[in-house]
Amino acid sequence: MSTTRRRALAGAAVLGLASHAARAQSFPSKPIRLVVPYSPGGGADTTARLIAPKLQEALGQSVVVDNKPGAGGMIGDDLVAKATPDGHTLLIGAFAHAVNPSLVAKMAFRTPEDFAPVSLLVTVPELLVITPSHPAKSVAELVALAKAQPGKLSYGSSGNGSAQHLAAELFKARTGTDIQHVPYKGGALAVADVAAGHVPFYFGNMSSALPQARAGRVRALAVTSSRRSAAAPDVPTIAEAGVQGCEISEWNALLAPAGTPPAIVKRLHAEIARIMRMPDIVAKFANLGADAVGSTPAELAAFLRAEMAKWAEVVKAANIRIE
DSSP states (O other): OOHHHHHHHHHHHHHHHHHHHHHHHHOOOSOEEEEESSOTTSHHHHHHHHHHHHHHHHHTSOEEEEEOOOGGGHHHHHHHHTSOSSSSEEEEEEHHHHHHHHHOSOOSSOTTTTEEEEEEEEEEEEEEEEOTTOSOOSHHHHHHHHHHSTTTOEEEESSTTSHHHHHHHHHHHHHTOOOEEEEOSSHHHHHHHHHHTSSSEEEEEHHHHHHHHHTTSSEEEEEOSSSOOTTSTTSOBTTTTTOTTOOOEEEEEEEEETTOOHHHHHHHHHHHHHHHTOHHHHHHHHHTTOEEOOOOHHHHHHHHHHHHHHHHHHHHHHTOOOO
16 A cells, blocks of 8 residues: 555544544534334333433433334334434334344344444333133143143234234243234234233233233233332242243333444433433333333443344244245
8 A cells, every 4th residue: 555545544534533523522513313213102202202301401402202113113223324423313222123133134224233322221021911811820820721732822912023922932932832823913902802812811011011910901920021020029020930031121222323423422321321310210110110221332232232142043933024
């Protein structure tokens, strides 16, 4: 390489660093766009709307929640992946963010390469619920019944490839049972049919299934976290109920476009970590059956790698595909 070429490359690198430094020093210089790749009212949207006012106060700029639903979260993910990496467009990532690469043959962006991890925000386990009149009064009895009648028992889910679908497939793999999948167009329809006895059981998001259990419409058998939930302390964990290796939590994380200056990521993480420790925020999430986290970017990166590997194995074993 010629001396002139080396000097040109060195100059470009210095300019790039200077540009990053300038962007970091002026951040934030305009409103923050918090992209939620799902419809209003869901878990990711609730997370965004709980933290947005706190983040707005911390950064001194408006924080606007922008719902971009569709394609299992991929429309919103793609929008953020292609956004200017200056910290002003952020993503509330969810469970599907780590699962879609295994479900979808071709995506318009790369996970995790096109994103800069900021912080894991919250985790929320699934609640295994069953029709109140069902003869199985425990997880052990449910497993015994499924083994006695292979292929006869069924479970509902909020859709093919959903967290609820994958939770049940993981349950089947760990228990060695043959249970039929009945997909619905949303969790509300699935849990309604469990309550009515049309399908026996369902792994529901804690925040949506727990109110149904409290109302007596369904019966809770287990929670899929590694420890009991403070929102339902009388419900055993799935491991306590006799099924090992079946822990699953849905989650939300804050992600930025890849290439966002490290100083901006550091600033965002510092503010988010502080927000997720606030007593009122912790209490609000706990009431929903969720745990506030506030991890470091490195911890989130490791978490995402583990989630992608775990669910890729389940997807492959169950031969699940989304066209």
